[in-house]
Amino acid sequence: IGPLISHGRFLWMGVGNACNYYNKTYGEFVRVWISGEETFIISKSSSVFHVMKHWHYVSRFGSKLGLQCIGMYENGIIFNNNPAHWKEIRPFFTKALSGPGLVRMIAICVQSTIDHLDRLEEVTTEVGNINVLNLMRRIMLDTSNKLF
Incomplete structure (x- = not known):
């Protein structure tokens, strides 16, 4: 039932409000489900910096189905599941976050x-x-x- 409630909250509240709700309620790392796909929301800048800095996170940015559901598949730096593209643009955003x-x-x-x-x-x-x-x-x- 958790995945249904999580997905329903995103549909009902919208992406931004739902993310804020989950982060305020559960902290800087939150596991949610969007369209049946497990997704992690990271809200602390130092944690995002850590993810962007280390190579082993390069393709762990959402699933195609879940991100398509909210209109963010391959749109944006964090929501990009294209490893080749991510490797190319990651240094620019790492520089900006430090x-x-x-x-x-x-x-x-x-x-x-x-x-x-x-x-x-x-x-x-x-x-x-x-x-x-x-x-x-x-x-x-x-x-x-x-x-x-």
């Missing part, structure tokens, strides 16, 4: 978020719903382009 680059990254992320929120109509549907996944992808792409 040292003085982190301080610079925070300022760039804040400014990018403000800029995209000022243009919120670009990701708003005709009925007034905001496509949050698209908004976050735009912010991430903009931030990546400015950092690298």
